[in-house]
Amino acid sequence: MTQSLSEFQRRSGELNDLLCVVNLLTWDARTQMPPGGGETRAQQLATVSALARERALDPAFEHAAQDARDRPGEAAAAAQALDAVQAMRRVPEALTRELALLKSAAQATWAQAKARSDFAAFAPVLTRMVALNRDLADALGYEDHPYDALLNLYEPGLTGAALEPLFGQLREHHVALLRRIQARPAPRTDFLRRHYPAATQRDLCLSAAETFGYDLTRGRLDESAHPFEISFTRQDVRITTRIQENFLSGALFGTLHETGHALYEQGIAPDLTRTVLTSDLVGLYAVGGSSYGTHESQSRLWENRIGRSRAYWGQHYPALQRRFPEQLGDVSADEFHRAVNEVRPSLIRVEADELTYDLHIMLRVELERALIGGELEVAELPDAWNARMKADLGLDVPDGRQGVLQDIHWSSGLFGSFPTYTIGNVMASQFYGAAAQANPELEAQLAQGNYTPLREWLTDQIYRHGRTFTPHELLMRATGRGLDPAPYLTYLTDKYTGLYGLTPQEAQA
Incomplete structure (x- = not known):
C-alpha cells in the first residue's frame, strides 16, 4: 500500500469502520446488553447498516474503485468492490433496512423463546424473516432455486x-x-x-x-x-x-x-x-x-x-x-x-x-x-x-x-x-x-x-x-x-x- 491513501483506500477504510461498528453493536447485544435494549439496538444497527450501504452505493466510491482497478496492490480489492456494488444495487434499500431491523429484534425474541421452549412465540418473527430472505434471493437473482442466491452470500459458487x-x-x-x-x-x-x-x-x-x-x-x-x-x-x-x-x-x-x-x-x-x-x-x-x-x-x-x-x-x-x-x-x-x-x-x-x-x-x-x-x-x-x-x-x-x-x-x-x-x-x-x-x-x-x-x-x-x-x-x-x-x-x-x-x-x- 502506498504511504498516502488513495481515494479508493480512504473510502474503503471508512466503509470498513462502519461495518466494524455493526459488529461491535452485535457483539454487545449478544454478550452485555440488558434485555430491554433490543428494540433500540435494532434501530441503531439499521441506521449504521444504512450508512454503510449509502457509502458503498455512492457513485464516488464506484468511480474510485474503477480508477484503482489497474493499480498494483489495489486491483483485487477494486474488483471485489465493483462486484459488491452491482449486487447491492439489486437489493432495495427498504429491504436492507427491514432486514437489519428484524435481525436484532428476532435474536432477542429467539433467545426468550428458546429459554421457554416456545416455538409459537418465535414463529411470527421467523415467518417474516423467511419472507424477507425470499425477497433477498429474488433481488440477488438465481438460476435454479432461490436458495442458491443465499448460498452464494456465504460460499461463492456453491449451489x-x-x-x-x-x-x-x-x-x-x-x-x-x-x-x-x-x-x-x-x-x-x-x-x-x-x-x-x-x-x-x-x-x-x-x-x-x-x-x-x-x-x-x-x-x-x-x-x-x-x-x-x-x-x-x-x-x-x-x-x-x-x-x-x-x-x-x-x-x-x-x-x-x-x-x-x-x-x-x-x-x-x-x-x-x-x-x-x-x-x-x-x-x-x-x-x-x-x-x-x-x-x-x-x-x-x-x-x-x-x-x-x-x-x-x-x-x-x-x-x-x-x-x-x-x-x-x-x-x-x-x-x-x-x-x-x-x-x-x-x-x-x-x-x-x-x-x-x-x-x-x-x-x-x-x-x-x-x-x-x-x-x-x-x-x-x-x-x-x-x-x-x-x-x-x-x-x-x-x-x-x-x-x-x-x-x-x-x-x-x-x-x-x-x-x-x-x-x-x-x-x-x-x-x-x-x-x-x-x-x-x-x-x-x-x-x-x-x-x-x-x-x-x-x-x-x-x-x-x-x-x-x-x-x-x-x-x-x-x-x-x-x-x-x-x-x-x-x-x-x-x-x-x-x-x-x-x-x-x-x-x-
Missing part, C-alpha cells in the same frame, strides 16, 4: 445441485460407519457430567485458546447463549463460549472452535486492515475470511483435528487433572480421549460428535432450503425437524429448546450459511493433509505440544490473504485440488476404526 451429491456421499459413509460403531461398547463418559465450576472452566478455556496462539492482547473471551467469534479489525478479535457447570467438554471445545475462527482473523496481513478484503459489503459485515466454509475449516480443524486428538491430550491431560482433581482423579488420559470422541447421536448440534455432526447440518440445510423455496411453511417446521431427527439419528425431540429453537442462525437471517460447516469439515482435512505433506515433522511437533509450525503454515497459505482469493483458489493454491471429500472420509474412517476397534472389513463395509 444446491452441487451439495446434493456431496451430501449423498457423506450420508452414505456416515450412516454406515455409525451403525457399525453403535454395535460396539460405548466408552465411559459419566465423568464429563460431573460438577465443573464455571470460573475454573473459564480459566481452562482461556489457557487452551492461548496455547493454540490466540493473542489476548488483541482478543478476549466472554459468555453468550451461542458461542461465536467476531472481529473489529485484526487488532480486536473476540470469542465467546457457553459454560455449563455439569458438562465439561461443551465450553472447552466450543472455545477451541471459536479460537480457530479467531486465529484466521488475527492472522490477516496487517496491510489488509480497513480494506475491502476484510469487508463483506453485500452482507454489510466485517469479516476477513475468504468464505464461511473456509472460516469453518479452521474452527473445525483446531477443535477436532487438533483438540480432540490423542496427541493433544497426551500433552494437556495432566494439567486438566490438576485443575479438576476430584472430578478426573479416577479417569485416565485414554479414557478422557475416548470420551470426548464418543460417537453418540445427540439432540444438540454444537454437542454432536464429528461423525454425526454433518447429519445435523444436512437436516438444517434441507429444511431451510424448503422454507426459502416455499415447499415448507414455518408452522410445519417443528414436526419436520422432529421427523428428520428420528429418521436420521433415531432420537425423539422432547421440546423446542433441544430441537428447532437450538440455533441462532435463522433468527440472525443466516439462511444459506449452514452448508458451510460441512464444507469446512471437508476443507479442513484437505488443508491439514497439505500442511503435513509440506512439513514431515508436523505430527511429531503436535505430539510435543508445538502448534506454531501448523499455525504459521495456515497463516501463510490461508489467513494472511483475507478475502483476496476465492475458496476454490485457496484450495488450489494450498492443496493443488478443488473441494474433495476423500481425505475427510479417510480421516473419519481411520479415527473411529482405532477408537472403536473396528476391523478393516467393518470400517470399509
Whole structure:
C-alpha cells in the first residue's frame, strides 16, 4: 500500500469502520446488553447498516474503485468492490433496512423463546424473516432455486445441485460407519457430567485458546447463549463460549472452535486492515475470511483435528487433572480421549460428535432450503425437524429448546450459511493433509505440544490473504485440488476404526 491513501483506500477504510461498528453493536447485544435494549439496538444497527450501504452505493466510491482497478496492490480489492456494488444495487434499500431491523429484534425474541421452549412465540418473527430472505434471493437473482442466491452470500459458487451429491456421499459413509460403531461398547463418559465450576472452566478455556496462539492482547473471551467469534479489525478479535457447570467438554471445545475462527482473523496481513478484503459489503459485515466454509475449516480443524486428538491430550491431560482433581482423579488420559470422541447421536448440534455432526447440518440445510423455496411453511417446521431427527439419528425431540429453537442462525437471517460447516469439515482435512505433506515433522511437533509450525503454515497459505482469493483458489493454491471429500472420509474412517476397534472389513463395509 502506498504511504498516502488513495481515494479508493480512504473510502474503503471508512466503509470498513462502519461495518466494524455493526459488529461491535452485535457483539454487545449478544454478550452485555440488558434485555430491554433490543428494540433500540435494532434501530441503531439499521441506521449504521444504512450508512454503510449509502457509502458503498455512492457513485464516488464506484468511480474510485474503477480508477484503482489497474493499480498494483489495489486491483483485487477494486474488483471485489465493483462486484459488491452491482449486487447491492439489486437489493432495495427498504429491504436492507427491514432486514437489519428484524435481525436484532428476532435474536432477542429467539433467545426468550428458546429459554421457554416456545416455538409459537418465535414463529411470527421467523415467518417474516423467511419472507424477507425470499425477497433477498429474488433481488440477488438465481438460476435454479432461490436458495442458491443465499448460498452464494456465504460460499461463492456453491449451489444446491452441487451439495446434493456431496451430501449423498457423506450420508452414505456416515450412516454406515455409525451403525457399525453403535454395535460396539460405548466408552465411559459419566465423568464429563460431573460438577465443573464455571470460573475454573473459564480459566481452562482461556489457557487452551492461548496455547493454540490466540493473542489476548488483541482478543478476549466472554459468555453468550451461542458461542461465536467476531472481529473489529485484526487488532480486536473476540470469542465467546457457553459454560455449563455439569458438562465439561461443551465450553472447552466450543472455545477451541471459536479460537480457530479467531486465529484466521488475527492472522490477516496487517496491510489488509480497513480494506475491502476484510469487508463483506453485500452482507454489510466485517469479516476477513475468504468464505464461511473456509472460516469453518479452521474452527473445525483446531477443535477436532487438533483438540480432540490423542496427541493433544497426551500433552494437556495432566494439567486438566490438576485443575479438576476430584472430578478426573479416577479417569485416565485414554479414557478422557475416548470420551470426548464418543460417537453418540445427540439432540444438540454444537454437542454432536464429528461423525454425526454433518447429519445435523444436512437436516438444517434441507429444511431451510424448503422454507426459502416455499415447499415448507414455518408452522410445519417443528414436526419436520422432529421427523428428520428420528429418521436420521433415531432420537425423539422432547421440546423446542433441544430441537428447532437450538440455533441462532435463522433468527440472525443466516439462511444459506449452514452448508458451510460441512464444507469446512471437508476443507479442513484437505488443508491439514497439505500442511503435513509440506512439513514431515508436523505430527511429531503436535505430539510435543508445538502448534506454531501448523499455525504459521495456515497463516501463510490461508489467513494472511483475507478475502483476496476465492475458496476454490485457496484450495488450489494450498492443496493443488478443488473441494474433495476423500481425505475427510479417510480421516473419519481411520479415527473411529482405532477408537472403536473396528476391523478393516467393518470400517470399509
